Amino acid sequence: MVKGRRILIGVSGGIAAYKVCEVVSTLAKAGAEVKAILTDAAGEFVTPLTFATLSRHPAFTDKDFWQANHGRPLHIQLGEWAEVFAIAPLTANTLAKLAGGFADNLLTNTVLASTCPILLAPAMNTDMWEQPAVQRNWREVLTYRRYHAANPGAGMLACDRAGVGRMAEPHEILPHIESLLYTKGDRDLAGKRVLISAGGTREHLDPVRFIGNPSTGKMGIALAQAALHRGAAVTLVHSITGELSLSGV
Numbered sequence: 549m550v551k552g553r554r555i556l557i558g559v560s561g562g563i564a565a566y567k568v569c570e571v572v573s574t575l576a577k578a579g580a581e582v583k584a585i586l587t588d589a590a591g592e593f594v595t596p597l598t599f600a601t602l603s604r605h606p607a608f609t610d611k612d613f614w615q616a617n618h619g620r621p622l623h624i625q626l627g628e629w630a631e632v633f634a635i636a637p638l639t640a641n642t643l644a645k646l647a648g649g650f651a652d653n654l655l656t657n658t659v660l661a662s663t664c665p666i667l668l669a670p671a672m673n674t675d676m677w678e679q680p681a682v683q684r685n686w687r688e689v690l691t692y693r694r695y696h697a698a699n700p701g702a703g704m705l706a707c708d709r710a711g712v713g714r715m716a717e718p719h720e721i722l723p724h725i726e727s728l729l730y731t732k733g734d735r736d737l738a739g740k741r742v743l744i745s746a747g748g749t750r751e752h753l754d755p756v757r758f759i760g761n762p763s764t765g766k767m768g769i770a771l772a773q774a775a776l777h778r779g780a781a782v783t784l785v786h787s788i789t790g791e792l793s794l795s796g797v
């Protein structure tokens with residue numbers, strides 16, 4: 549599904565940057581062409597070398613942005629190259645720049661120089677996430693057609709707090725990227741309500757025994773994810789599933 553597809557990963561400066569290494573590694577092993585852009589702050593948490601090694605492609609920083617040896621400007625090349633652009637983690641700072649249309653580094657210039665769908669995976673401390681200005685920026689960017697949300701979850705954060713703001717896990721981000729590659733971010737199901745059932749049925753004979761089947765629910769979840777990306781309002785009815793990784797349903 550991702551083999552040969554061109555996926556650009558934008559990494560901004562949050563502690564969750566280390567988790568994105570797994571996203572890049574998984575995509576590259578599956579045969580995708582993956583390139584990464586790191587902000588200066590991201591470079592404080594992870595190195596371009598890590599991403600370049602995992603992706604088998606150069607990883608770019610603002611130093612590259614200001615080099616004259618790329619032929620055409622780097623942000624234009626990368627923007628035209630990408631089929632899907634995933635920004636993970638998305639900091640409060642970079643989110644504000646996207647909401648305002650700012651372009652002061654390689655990552656934000658590439659956003660403006662591209663037309664592909666963009667997946668956003670915010671990550672930050674709960675108090676930061678709940679700030680009215682951050683919430684306003686988040687709502688603002690999601691009104692633009694090209695931005696898609698990998699919503700942050702709740703859990704233990706790196707700052708020893710439990711709350712919302714934890715970046716979506718790699719196993720949640722990967723299906724988002726796959727479905728954006730498939731739908732190209734089209735929202736042709738906007739205004740539709742889709743009901744999907746997923747997972748095996750359990751018909752209990754008594755409290756401990758049941759007649760069931762080994763359905764994993766993966767197909768239903770994939771369908772729900774794709775319908776969600778195409779703009780539908782999705783209701784997912786599921787039985788017990790190993791990992792339910794959908795945001796926005």
Ligand SMILES: Cc1cc2nc3c(=O)[nH]c(=O)nc-3n(C[C@H](O)[C@H](O)[C@H](O)COP(=O)(O)O)c2cc1C
Nearest residue numbers: 560561562563587589590639640641642671672673
């Ligand atoms: C240890 C540490 C952890 C940080 N974690 C986050 C974070 O998870 N989310 C966030 O929005 N900002 C976080 N920041 C702040 C950003 O790094 C800072 O706002 C930076 O300017 C972001 O730049 P960028 O958006 O260009 O990457 C953190 C800063 C430090 C020092």
